[in-house]
Amino acid sequence: MTKFPKAWSAFLLSLLLLAALPHLTGAAGLFKDMKTDNWAYPAVKWAVTEGIVEGYSSGRFGPQRELTESEFLTMLLRYDCTIDSQMPSTQASANYQYAKSKHLPLEGYTNAKHRHEPITRGEVASIVAAFEGKDLSEPHAIQYLYVQDISGGFTGKKDYADYGADRSLTRGEAAAFLHRLSKRGHCQFIGLQTPAKGQDDDQYPLPLNFMGDEVVYFPEPEKENPPASLPKPHDPRLESVDIEKDTLIANGKDSTFITLTLKDCYGNPIDYEHSMAFQASSVKGGSFIGEEDWYWEEVYPTQGGSSSKQVVTQTDGPELTVEVKAPALKRATQDTISFRVLKYDDSQMNLSCYEKPVTVAIHYVPQAELQVEASDDAIAADGTSTTRLTATIVRPGGQVITNYNGWVRFGSAQGAKLSNKDVRFVNGVASTTVTSPSSSHSLKDELYAQIIEPDPRYHKEMAGVVNKTHRTEIVYETGFRTDNSCPRDELEAAFVIDASSSMKRNDAERLRVSKTQEMMTALNAPTNIAAEFTSRGRLLGGPDRVPVVKPTIHYARQAGGTNIANGLEKAFDEFSGSSQKIAILLTDGKSNERQVQKMIQRAKNERIQIYTIGLGDKSKLNETLLKSIAQETGGSYYHTEENIDLQAAYQSILNDVSCGIPYPSCPQAHYVFSSPMIETSGDSFSMNTYVNDDCGQITKVMVRFKADSGFIDYELIPRGQSYFALKRETYEIDQLDLSQQATFLAYNKDGQLIGQRSFIYKIK
Template sequence: MKSTSKFLSMVVMLVVLLISSSASPVNAARQFKDVKPGHWAFESVNWAYDQGLTKGYPDGTFAPDKPITEAQLVTMLVRLDCSSPDSFPSEPGQHKASGNYWYLSGKNIPLDGQNRTFAKDWPVKRSTAAQIIAAYNGYDLDKKQAVQYLYTEDLATGRAGKNTWKDFSPDDSLTRAEAVDLLRKVSMNGSCDIVGLKKRASGKDNGTFPLPSSFDDDGTVHFPTNNKPSKPPVVINPGASNEVDIDKSELIANGNDSTYVTVSFKDCNGNTIPYDRSLAVRVTSSAGATLAGDTEKYDYDWSNNHSRPYKTSIMTGTDGPDATVKVTAPLSKTYLKDTLTFELIQGNGSSYINCANQIVTVNLDYVPKAEVRLEIVPERYTQNGTLIEREKVVTTIVLPGGEVVRNFRGHVNLRSTSGIQLTTYSPSFVSGAATAYVIPNESPEPIRGEIIAEVVPYNSFYPVELTGVINETHSVDITHDGFLSIDAICSNEIPEMAFIIDASGSMMHNDPKSFRITKTQGLINNLQAERNIAIKFNSSSQHLITDQWFVVPPHLTRIGQSGGTNIGAGMNSAFDRMSSSGSKVAILLTDGNSSESSIQSALDKAVKGGIVVYTIGLGKERNLNSPLLKKIAKDTGGTYYHITDSIDLGLVYQSIIKEITCGVPALTCSSASMLFENPSVTFGTPRVVMETDLREGCGQIAKVVVRFNSSKGNIDYELVHRGHNNYRFIIDKDEIANYHLYTSAQFIAYDRSNNQVGAIKTVPIK
């Protein structure tokens, strides 16, 4: 009897547990009077409540059909992110979601309310939500591509299941129920950690999710016509599959401020144009900006009697898919909005654009501002028969529109970072300019830093427009190139040398000071090999010279920057000219990609001929075929180097010199750009975020420090190792004394013995 009673008790208890466990999610959702079982979003609302994303309203409702505000969506996103607390506090008097906005702004999530307080409480459009979710997951997309991303990843469908732009109802407000349903699918689709963007959204990932030809279908039925064209037309949505990369979109309208703009074209089927091709592109500025591509030929439109060209254009060529131009703002006293037009021109290589000319537009803003202009000006003169080269720092004060203030009475306080020395640190203004000279670098390593200036007036009699620039800090980047040297103690035989140098159009951006020419000249002069082969390559290759070391350097000045990137042609041209016997070394420098088939045939030739190849990838890693460059080096017994800044080429060459002459293994993390990946210091409200990744294979790093240079001594902050080579530190901005005076910070790595690893990396503060 006892056992039966105990058994019945256990059964009852089990039934109760089963009922309670199955009922718990229902109870969680039923607390909302307006979301009951059977509602299409019932499970998603239930999930959002259980996850702590929402508590609903005080009256017990969720309001599923009510538009969600941007601030509400921001709060849910922060709560969804596993790597952050549920919310970030706001400063007194600020919007209650300001702390959360600060956190997401550090991830470059595109939010209207970041700079416009009133927009925080506006309803979020469905297309805007798509763009935010894409950025949350690490994709920098325009709105149309973001909607296509949601379709592709099964995160959303259109209203009628057509999955077109119109079917998404992009301009409708996102409801609260739609928001939690979207976030639930995001959480089910991958990691809950926010990815974010590396820099401000510009649509650079648009090519990742190309739009179907029917995407812009507006529902209109088009009837066929009897006038059929001789060739079937290919529909292209201009710019839909093309990527745009802009260094900065707002320039000072001073005739001096500049930026680089790159448009990466796709062919009519959305495929990447081969890198060994170069297509003609016409670039036009509607506001009369100065344009520079791989040619200096301009066309001007002087119509309507404008005092300056109302429109400028330039013909240039692509480096494979990429067309890059340098844009310098016009001189103007009024705000100008510029539309840059990139147009592929039919002609050579037109088979890639036989669907019609592709046109991509890019918008830039030119804003007239008063400024303290800091310029690093090279100076050359002869003294006692000796050529002297030096740099001077020139400070001028400029009114909106570009007029220099020539009667300013005062001086400028200068300070420098990274050990750069000046002849004076408080020059006075004379005829509108204050000048100091840079003491030449005596170090073999390059130095990167900043010159920071503060203008100090002797009285208050200066134009009112200067109020915002006087007694404020201003800065300019400065680099000191190091020098190459050879260790006389080392006695290895110098091999036959081949130099295979990229001369494609993208080098205008990646090597603006032509270090690949000057440093290669220095390398040749140091090694003094009896036989040297110099090859330049772009869409094709060109043999510059084969001769003794003292004959070759002047011929390297013929390396230009135009056309595509045909690495295989350059390699074959060099290898075909190398001797059949003796030790042989080739150095391949490129900033781009190329056809693998032609490279593989050249690699086979190098392996068979016993040619050791050192490969150097310059610039953004996404533009390089790093695995292939590594394979070339590995298969031939060489070393692969990656540098993001061309000034580090000297460090690479010094490492190669040491390996050739002394047999010392190459150092692959000797420079800051090799060691630190994506270092950044962001001054937000109210916190400062310091963060960097470290490149793999750089040895045992014990700690990473961020240093702020101060006249009263350096201030160091040690970053916290968060795993996966990531280091980060967050501090309240007010804890950094005089934080408003800092314009840059330095990243420094140390080993376990507290020895510095690699070089110091200086970054601007955002």
């Protein structure tokens, strides 16, 4: 019979005792300086009950008092259930001797003075990881605490700065760390086999931007003899110049976005409804990505279409955006990207000054690389879908080194399964298969590779590649969840998509197209309408059934201005006069408010409910207008910073349009939850739900299970877009012997229970 850890048993007992006590906010607690509503009170009470820590003779606990290294070690060893947990705190030497035998990373071994100095939170991260058998350097140990839900950071951002590694640990925080450890169901001191060196760092790779540095998908160009960097041009015709990267690797793949914000020739701002055609050109072989040659050859046949060095593009109001790809070169060079106006309405604005081109300088620098690529940019987050990950070793200029003899190590920031982690180069290429994790919400992952055994013959040539991590991104996507038993016989749905030029930068992967198609399938309305808008509105398809209209969304462009009103008008014109009607508007920009107000009034008159989604930087959006459109017509507004979040926004809308009947209010407690789900898959146990914002500001969601020893609660993590989720390992659930009835509980900011819903879940 497996012995259940004493600390975990006491934790369950404390839960039962707490559940039996009345809830008195701010009531007196065990200590004079800690009320029951203190954030650390439950952890401190648990630690005192377990004999891990004591209060002072004055009746105070001192939750904010800094803890020394020796004091934290004493608490940790009292928590350890593999030795005598009542070891007195006065035996500091014995404590350190025992910790050293387990290779716990402590400064006090060689510096006795350090034993009595405050211990930092960063030091604690490495110590806790080593306690659990993980040899991790400080940043990776912090990531380990995040992954294991031992720490959530100070703001929930969960990066290095958010953890506060340089801050001293307090007594209250120490109790909280150990309390969270106990919740994971084991208290054994595992320790390390050898002194700590960070040998397990690759098991817990750092996510994108974890250390606060800029994310790049290609290595930074080498600094040896680059061409002189030129300042951004000061041109009075421009409001601003935004160059994503002004130096590119000359490999035929690296690229950068350039966005110019124009003024008219009198220095006045340009409205977003307007659009002007410009010719963009490169003098050093740079090519332009994402421009729709087929469209411009029809509109401007006299310009000869576009080529790799020259393209016709259109502004989104004042913003002119292009994506430039570097050529493959063996020598560094400077390129000049020129923009010259081709066509505009001179009755509305004066742009004659742009007949003299605007120029922007960028640099191309050849460099040796380890190019990391996935065969698919996105795969299903189902635990079975796969993609091929390759690492190719190339010389400056892009030539593959086919006889390179070395090894590369692959990894995944999300912990995705790899068929092989360490792989030998064959003909200059190493590859492995990545299997997606199982997730109830979409995830971005950073797949990476690092040369762990270089070829000495290429030591000098590849010096800039070895000992560096090279990355690429992939998305694990989830499907929509819907109740197909609900009839939608009377529903008409219009999908109105922004097709302006700015979408080239805000939605380079065109997820607004693929996700809108998936949403149309999931909603499965009998009548569907698809429309796009630039400076003008255009009907893409409908009104008709999903199989007829869905393919037409593929033809949504990304060229022109932003006129929301024209897009809505095109969709509204296709509605009938009797059925329930909804419109979903997706945009990344601003538009004329006066024209939109007319469409709001029309929607109200014709009973059209509008949901709005703002994509991208909030400073580029007219959120006040988008919220007004939704609120005045009975819909909802959603903001998505990145295009990957469109899935969550659409899912929330799908939940709201349940069986064609929106949730206007919260008449019963179970209406708080939409699509609550408990899933078991392999070694994981997931709990997730959407919540109805009409029921008030929901700040906390719990899932409660009944066990033989009492009730067990899990607090779900807010993921944004009214979605809460949590994943645990199946072994933890098995140990608790939970019943198969679960209750979702929702609380507002005041801690009041405002909704609950119970159901029986099935174990697969």
